[in-house]
Amino acid sequence: MRDGLGRYGRVLLLGGTSEIGRAVLDALPLAPDADVMLAGRDVAVTRPGARSLAYDARDPSGHDDLVAAATAGGDLDLVIAATGVLDDQGAPSARARAVLETNLTGLVSVLAPLAEGMRAQRHGTLVVLSSVAAVRPRRANYLYGASKAGLDAWTRGLADELHGSGVRVLLVRPGFVHGRMTAGLTPAPFSTTPEVVGARVARALRTGRDLTYAPAPLRLLTPVLSLLPRPLWRRLPG
Amino acid sequence: MTRDRRGPDERLSGWGRTQPTWATVRTPSPGQEPAAVLASGPRGVLARGSGRSYGDAAQNSGGEVLKQASQVSQVIVDAPAGTVTASGGATLHEILQASLPFGLCLPVVPGTRHVTVGGAVAADVHGKNHRSCGSLGPHLRQIVLLDGTGRTRVLQPGPERWATVGGMGLTGVVLSATIALPRVGTSLLEVQDGRTRDLAGTLAALERGSADSPYAVAWIDVLARSAGFGRGIVTTARHLAADELPPGTAPLAHRAGTRLAAPPVPVPLVTPRTVRAFTAARWALPTDAKPRVARLGDFLHPLDGLGGWNRLYGPAGFVQHQHVLPLGAERVLEQVCRLLAPLSPFLGVLKRFGEADPAPLSFPRPGWSLAVDLPAGTPGLAAALDRVDERVAEAGGAVYLAKDARLRRDLVQVMYPRLVEWRAVRDRLDPDHRFRSDLDRRLNLSGAFDA
Numbered sequence: 001m002r003d004g005l006g007r008y009g010r011v012l013l014l015g016g017t018s019e020i021g022r023a024v025l026d027a028l029p030l031a032p033d034a035d036v037m038l039a040g041r042d043v044a045v046t047r048p049g050a051r052s053l054a055y056d057a058r059d060p061s062g063h064d065d066l067v068a069a070a071t072a073g074g075d076l077d078l079v080i081a082a083t084g085v086l087d088d089q090g091a092p093s094a095r096a097r098a099v100l101e102t103n104l105t106g107l108v109s110v111l112a113p114l115a116e117g118m119r120a121q122r123h124g125t126l127v128v129l130s131s132v133a134a135v136r137p138r139r140a141n142y143l144y145g146a147s148k149a150g151l152d153a154w155t156r157g158l159a160d161e162l163h164g165s166g167v168r169v170l171l172v173r174p175g176f177v178h179g180r181m182t183a184g185l186t187p188a189p190f191s192t193t194p195e196v197v198g199a200r201v202a203r204a205l206r207t208g209r210d211l212t213y214a215p216a217p218l219r220l221l222t223p224v225l226s227l228l229p230r231p232l233w234r235r236l237p238g
Numbered sequence: 239m240t241r242d243r244r245g246p247d248e249r250l251s252g253w254g255r256t257q258p259t260w261a262t263v264r265t266p267s268p269g270q271e272p273a274a275v276l277a278s279g280p281r282g283v284l285a286r287g288s289g290r291s292y293g294d295a296a297q298n299s300g301g302e303v304l305k306q307a308s309q310v311s312q313v314i315v316d317a318p319a320g321t322v323t324a325s326g327g328a329t330l331h332e333i334l335q336a337s338l339p340f341g342l343c344l345p346v347v348p349g350t351r352h353v354t355v356g357g358a359v360a361a362d363v364h365g366k367n368h369r370s371c372g373s374l375g376p377h378l379r380q381i382v383l384l385d386g387t388g389r390t391r392v393l394q395p396g397p398e399r400w401a402t403v404g405g406m407g408l409t410g411v412v413l414s415a416t417i418a419l420p421r422v423g424t425s426l427l428e429v430q431d432g433r434t435r436d437l438a439g440t441l442a443a444l445e446r447g448s449a450d451s452p453y454a455v456a457w458i459d460v461l462a463r464s465a466g467f468g469r470g471i472v473t474t475a476r477h478l479a480a481d482e483l484p485p486g487t488a489p490l491a492h493r494a495g496t497r498l499a500a501p502p503v504p505v506p507l508v509t510p511r512t513v514r515a516f517t518a519a520r521w522a523l524p525t526d527a528k529p530r531v532a533r534l535g536d537f538l539h540p541l542d543g544l545g546g547w548n549r550l551y552g553p554a555g556f557v558q559h560q561h562v563l564p565l566g567a568e569r570v571l572e573q574v575c576r577l578l579a580p581l582s583p584f585l586g587v588l589k590r591f592g593e594a595d596p597a598p599l600s601f602p603r604p605g606w607s608l609a610v611d612l613p614a615g616t617p618g619l620a621a622a623l624d625r626v627d628e629r630v631a632e633a634g635g636a637v638y639l640a641k642d643a644r645l646r647r648d649l650v651q652v653m654y655p656r657l658v659e660w661r662a663v664r665d666r667l668d669p670d671h672r673f674r675s676d677l678d679r680r681l682n683l684s685g686a687f688d689a
Binding site: 001002003004005006007009029031032033073074075120121122123165166 | 249252254256257259260261280281293294299300555557614619620624642643644646647648676679680682687688
């Protein structure tokens with residue numbers, strides 16, 4: 001249970017190695033004895049006081065076990081969905097499967113039962129990392145954009161379905177975030193850092209918003225860019 | 239208090255209004271089969287009284303919450319025997335209304351008379367007379383409990399009764415309780431205020447006052463600088479005998495007191511600035527050198543004069559922190575006061591507790607009890623209170639579960655070393671863990687929520 005000061009007691013980070021996910025975790029108030037679970041392919045990666053759970057988005061056979069392990073022994077107060085890849089190697093079909101399965105199907109496959117569990121317990125917070133690329137895909141990363149658009153749509157629908165249930169759903173749309181995933185790429189305008197994303201999430205949860213952008217100016221810019229005529233949009237870099 | 243409602247579902251919070259959760263609220267009808275009363279889903283069931291516990295003790299997120307309809311309250315005073323038998327949902331106010339005309343008072347009354355009998359048993363409440371009278375538990379003649387198997391048990395003195403006293407509602411539903419009532423000549427008290435110059439003076443005056451008078455309490459000022467730190471006003475009181483009253487005074491009149499209602503406020507009115515102003519004003523106002531006469535209610539329940547006063551803390555709510563430190567830990571008490579001082583606590587209330595009762599989860603034990611109210615949004619609050627808890631646990635003290643909203647799980651077992659013993663009895667009364675609460679989920683009192 002969250003305590004009277006709003007601190008989370010049981011927390012699951014999907015994408016345990018995600019820099020953004022960990023920055024969000026660092027930015028949120030946790031109980032001093034919080035049970036923090038990091039779920040990812042690399043179970044050796046941990047943080048002080050946290051435990052690791054095996055989770056491979058692309059291997060659905062382990063998904064039920066993950067959900068069972070994460071919900072055993074108590075209510076989940078917070079789930080941060082940060083699993084994601086920008087692209088992958090190989091043939092177009094392999095790349096498409098890798099990105100869509102990691103960012104969309106393999107993630108929703110565990111988020112859906114976790115959200116159902118939160119609905120039953122009638123409390124909990126779900127933070128889903130989408131992207132501004134979900135709003136208007138760029139030609140440089142439209143596969144990523146397509147996966148995030150699917151996740152984004154699913155999350156918005158979920159938020160409406162859970163409205164009034166006591167469960168909070170926060171959709172996060174960062175722009176270009178500096179980190180391992182984007183190393184070597186030319187930063188898009190209004191690039192930001194995982195820490196800024198974490199701070200934006202913390203602020204959105206404090207103020208009761210259900211959608212937040214990082215950095216803040218993208219909140220106004222993203223809808224404007226999505227209205228640009230396509231001949232103009234195509235001329236923009238990347 | 240109820241904020242929202244959706245069919246049978248209500249968003250419930252404690253008196254501090256900090257973490258509301260949704261539950262399905264049912265009001266059992268008087269003739270209903272006990273087993274049907276307990277029909278509950280996977281999230282369990284919990285009895286809720288007036289919602290006066292400060293944290294999440296009377297919440298059951300996603301589960302069922304039982305409330306007794308107010309019109310079915312039963313209060314039966316047995317004047318010759320000096321007892322009252324009241325249904326679990328009856329309030330202490332209803333008992334006092336019924337008993338005072340017979341010259342019978344409640345042995346133990348917390349700071350508000352609006353708590354229910356069930357809630358008072360579940361929290362093993364204490365009052366300003368703890369040193370002389372103890373907490374509620376030892377004054378109970380009988381408890382009728384609906385346990386987790388659907389059985390109605392009449393609890394005689396023994397492990398089941400003591401697990402229910404202070405058991406935070408996790409052993410069952412208190413259907414009724416019989417309380418032994420002390421006889422009083424009047425419903426009036428002689429009250430004496432005395433000022434102290436520093437914390438040592440306050441403790442000394444409270445030590446004396448609690449030994450000499452049935453009621454003793456101190457308001458302490460932890461905002462005062464250096465030398466005056468911990469100065470306070472120590473108030474003692476005793477019941478007046480009928481022959482001490484001026485002729486023509488009705489000795490046993492009980493007036494509930496005209497209640498003003500605090501409005502909901504969009505911004506908190508209790509802030510560090512207003513607390514400082516209030517504290518300064520309280521200190522500046524003169525205190526009577528001579529004893530004054532006070533009505534029972536005005537002395538015992540000063541907070542009941544303003545209805546819904548918890549709303550003054552604004553939408554973010556507040557936490558109350560009450561802990562007890564054993565005798566001899568006065569240095570720790572001072573350290574704790576210094577940890578709390580930067581938070582500008584409101585209403586620092588200090589009491590001298592007497593002997594503990596046999597209930598494993600009962601809060602009071604011999605020593606010093608300090609209670610402070612703090613707005614939930616106070617910067618630095620979480621870290622400061624965590625440190626206070628550590629100090630209290632190290633010193634052999636405890637935090638009051640009925641007030642708690644944010645204790646660390648592992649400290650519960652340190653503060654309540656008989657928790658394991660309590661769990662064993664609790665499991666006998668409720669083997670299927672039907673009784674659940676948000677407090678239990680947070681602190682794992684029952685042991686059912688091990689990670």
